[in-house]
């Protein structure tokens with residue numbers, strides 16, 4: 054029962070529009086710093102572009118997708134009209150306003166601080182206020198998800214919460230709490246300096262606050278993708294979810310262990326004690342667990358679909374899968390990219406191995422493979438799957454959809470594999486210019502050139518995606534029927550309260566944040582003497 | 594069952610969930626705070642508490658190591674982007690009187706006819722820092738040092754404010770504007786040189802870095818050479834010495850010639 058379709062479409066359209074712009078900037082960045090680009094003689098323009106690209110791709114785009122998808126889940130999984138529609142629109146408009154407010158100073162070259170803020174570098178106040186508005190808008194969504202679930206529970210006491218909604222609310226709580234880190238950094242540290250009330254800043258403390266956000270935000274980006282794995286793919290390919298409980302446990306584990314591990318982003322930072330780095334590193338290893346559970350459960354669910362279609366043999370069933378179904382393709386591509394990206398992630402999370410790739414292009418290669426690849430390809434799949442239900446029109450050209458997914462997959466591999474490689478060779482990230490004429494790095498020119506080609510393949514695929522959706526707004530009308538989620542092999546009739554509510558897991562998440570972040574933050578915040586003068590962008 | 598019953602040890606999920614998390618935390622904490630610190634043979638800890646504090650990052654006073662004796666004075670000036678940011682008219686007036694003695698070399702309008710630097714419109718923080726350094730001996734020059742030794746803190750601030758207030762005028766010997774050389778806009782990343790323009794204008798400006806447009810070519814070259822040889826050493830944290838040492842003589846020529854050929858009014862575009 055999708056009632057508020059306009060609301061959901063607005064989220065998706067704004068998300069994909071800004072995605073299209075940021076994707077173009079990304080491809081341009083790749084090109085302009087490559088050996089085939091003609092250098093533009095002004096690194097400042099590169100950093101403007103990079104700030105816009107990172108801010109949109111990191112904060113605006115995935116947040117809007119999670120929100121739009123979340124509203125769709127709430128209405129269709131709970132079969133209940135959205136409560137608080139007016140608030141939902143307010144949240145949406147706050148994000149639109151925040152995005153515009155942030156992008157204007159970036160475009161004027163007043164906030165080229167990159168999306169990680171990089172204090173003591175300080176940009177224009179309105180950039181940060183824009184980001185704050187985006188976060189506030191998304192918090193409205195968090196509240197609405199919780200309220201809608203509560204309303205439903207009142208009407209259905211003791212009934213199992215549908216898996217999609219259970220996971221969706223878990224994702225929203227994760228986001229609510231993890232965004233607090235960056236919010237503290239902005240409100241307590243950066244904004245007072247940007248507003249001219251203070252002119253020194255504790256960059257080390259700011260980095261710790263940011264790491265609070267930086268890891269779990271990744272899992273917030275990932276949530277819609279995992280929800281799609283469990284609740285859309287099996288239905289779309291004619292199978293069933295292998296285990297409903299396993300799915301719930303995975304989402305619960307994300308809630309508990311995605312949060313207190315962010316200091317794996319500060320391994321090279323002197324202001325954090327080695328003992329805390331070790332704890333964060335060990336907990337990071339744990340976060341592989343829900344992903345392994347998911348890979349197992351989804352493979353099993355897919356096998357069920359294949360066997361229902363007459364697949365036999367130990368591996369013979371793979372051939373029986375509906376490979377011409379875009380959802381099947383997207384899942385397979387996503388898993389391949391998740392596999393490679395996950396393997397790379399094992400290197401990043403190891404205290405010692407990380408030293409060899411820290412701040413190199415390996416990192417950017419890594420997160421583009423996981424985020425731009427494994428995660429975003431499922432955003433595409435979600436949009437394709439929901440579109441007929443939102444527009445009441447059919448997406449006719451399935452071949453074009455398949456081509457688009459293939460291109461995204463190929464483009465991502467061609468872009469990121471050489472990207473990782475030059476990182477291992479030591480190419481630093483976030484540099485606007487490389488002199489490939491220098492014999493020391495001339496051999497990397499070829500790899501970088503491949504990445505550029507991959508980047509343009511991605512751009513082509515991204516444009517196709519937007520064209521397909523736009524054409525879908527004008528296709529012949531159909532009745533897509535109610536939007537449904539996959540059923541489990543054993544569809545639960547009762548679920549233990551621990552697996553049906555979030556309270557325990559949210560409590561553990563907060564408790565672990567206190568144990569793993571409490572001392573390092575207090576130490577710097579109360580210790581004093583660790584602030585440095587701010588460096589204002591574009592000011593003497 | 595309600596959520597209230599969930600938070601009791603009677604609930605199996607509560608016991609398992611809290612138990613595993615607590616167990617993990619204790620095991621990793623023992624490993625990270627006790628076992629691993631002692632596994633480093635090159636560090637000595639007095640006791641377990643000492644090891645824990647070290648692993649937690651508790652700030653510790655370094656053992657009484659005396660800093661190596663500095664043979665030459667280094668700059669002690671601390672600049673922020675707010676140093677002398679809001680001058681008042683009186684300070685500028687006092688500065689104008691004091692600056693009369695500077696005019697012989699730096700010109701009555703702050704534009705030099707000799708190869709001394711042009712000061713008209715230079716950032717106040719820059720002049721402030723150099724005068725301090727001349728006064729303390731961190732920078733020395735046969736002509737400048739005697740002028741600076743007797744200046745008070747207030748006089749230095751006033752002079753700096755006065756020159757910063759003067760309009761930027763074209764240099765006396767304008768040459769045709771040269772195109773930006775590589776060193777100014779790209780730097781030389783492979784040798785760890787950031788673009789000159791990232792701090793000194795043309796791309797961006799950073800606190801404490803002078804703008805260089807229209808300065809004397811001979812002066813700029815001499816400074817780069819002095820920084821490279823270590824004869825001049827008042828740059829904070831060796832920011833400029835590290836760069837100047839890595840520059841080739843051709844790059845020094847190119848940077849000096851480029852900046853000398855620029856009209857100073859282009860500086861405004863970036864402040």
Ligand code: HEM
Nearest residue numbers: 079080082083107110111167168417425429482483508511
């Ligand atoms: C789904 C698509 C994408 C997402 C979600 C994404 C996201 C991001 C993010 C979050 C950053 C970090 C910005 C920073 O380090 O400050 C980034 C950087 C970058 N992205 Fe993308 N991006 C995507 C696609 C692309 C594409 C297609 C290209 C071009 C081939 C590209 C090229 C770049 C480049 C060159 C950087 C800067 C890396 C560096 O120098 O550190 N991105 N991207």
Ligand SMILES: [Cu+2]
Nearest residue numbers: 267268315318
């Ligand atoms: Cu992380």
